[in-house]
Each structure stands twice: as C-alpha cells, then as structure tokens.
Amino acid sequence: MLDEIEDYDERLTKICNEISSSINSLRSLKGRSRDQKSEEISDQLNKAKTLYRSFKAELRELPFNEKESWQKKSSQHNDTITGLINDFNYVRETAEKDELMDGRTDNTVDKEQMTPHQLLDRGLNIQDESLESTNRMKKTIAQTDQVGMNTLVTLNEQTEQIQRISEGVDKIDSNLKIADREIRLFVKRMATDKCIAVLFLLVVLGFIAVIIYAIVKKNKPQNVPNSAKDV
Secondary structure: OHHHHHHHHHHHHHHHHHHHHHHHHHOOOOHHHHHHHHHHHHHHHHHHHHHHHHHHHHHOOOOHHHHHHHHHHHHHHHHHHHHHHHHHHHHHHHHHHHHHHHHHHHHHHHHHHOOHHHHHHHHHHHHHHHHHHHHHHHHHHHHHHHHHHHHHHHHHHHHHHHHHHHHHHHHHHHHHHHHHHHHHHHHHHHHHHHHHHHHHHHHHHHHHHHHHHHHHHHHOOOOOOHHHHHO
C-alpha cells in the first residue's frame, strides 16, 4: 500500500511539473497552436485530478500513525493542482484578450476599406469570440468551485474519520479499564480461595494428627510396677 502511495506521489509531482512547463510555453503561442496546447494542458490537468483522487483513496487505507505526513503531501498536491488550474485559465484568457484586442485594432485600421457586409461579419466574429471567452470563464469558475467542493468533502471525510478513531480509542480505553477491574477481582477471589484452602488443609492435618496420636497412645504398652511383678 505504501509503495502505491509513493508511486502516485512521484507521478503527481512529475505531471504537475510538466503542466507548469506547458503553461509557460502557452504564453508565446497564438491561434491554432495555442488552442492545441490548451487542449493538451486540459488533458494533463484531468490526468492530474484522477491521480490525485487515486492518491487520496489509497491514503484512507493507511494506519493512523503513518497518515499524518502523507496528509501534508495531499494538501500540497491539492494546492499545486488548484494553482495550475488558475494559472492556466489566467494565461489562456489573457492570450485570448490580447488576440481579440489585436483583431479590433486591425479592424479599426482597415474598416474604411471594408464593405458593410465585411464589417458585419467582423462584428459577429468578435461577438462570438467574446461569448466563447465568457463561456470558458464560466467553465473555469465552475471547475474552481468543484475543486473547492471536493476539498471540503475531503476535509469532512477526514474529520469524520478522526472522530471515529477517537471513539474507537475511547471504547478501547473503557474496555481496558473493565478488564483491569475484572482481573483485580479475580486475583482477590483467588487469594481468598487460597486462604480458605490453607485453613482447610490445616484443619485436616490437625484432625489426622489427633487420630494418629490416639492410635499411638492406645497401642503403647503400659509399665507394670516392680512390686506387682514380685507377687
């Protein structure tokens, strides 16, 4: 079990580093290249979330005395993934806004040379891009909210688990006290029984001694006086 947790820890660290490098490279990309890189980063983030859920599932099976250090690791991975999601969304939205502003600038420069139909198409494209950006922002907010909810659920589960462990410890302590009390009573009963047995043995030995003494006394020849022998 511990080997699996260590493996998940290494894989999470590795994929988070890869995501961070991908986000940094996203800043310099535009157009289709940026979209492809964004999709790649989204897939990496989903893999990281899946690994993190598996990591937490294995962590729940650890003994309590080994869990504390790994709980800190779990919190660090959660913070790292959340930070990467926020960085990714910020970089992507910033790049899209910059590209949108560049397109508007080009439109301003060339608008005198464009026909009304072209201007309308350009306006519709800008509107569509703005809507897509708004939808992506809503999706990002929903994802962030989901991460927060998952974190809250995890904390609640850990709190309940700690409470169950505390109740178990209290129950064990109560059982130990009861067992100690029963042992003491048993020892006292044994001591009392031994005293009674010793007294009974002494009485029996005394009775036997009396019987032996009576038999010996009865069989002992009596001394006849010398005067009686002369007669």
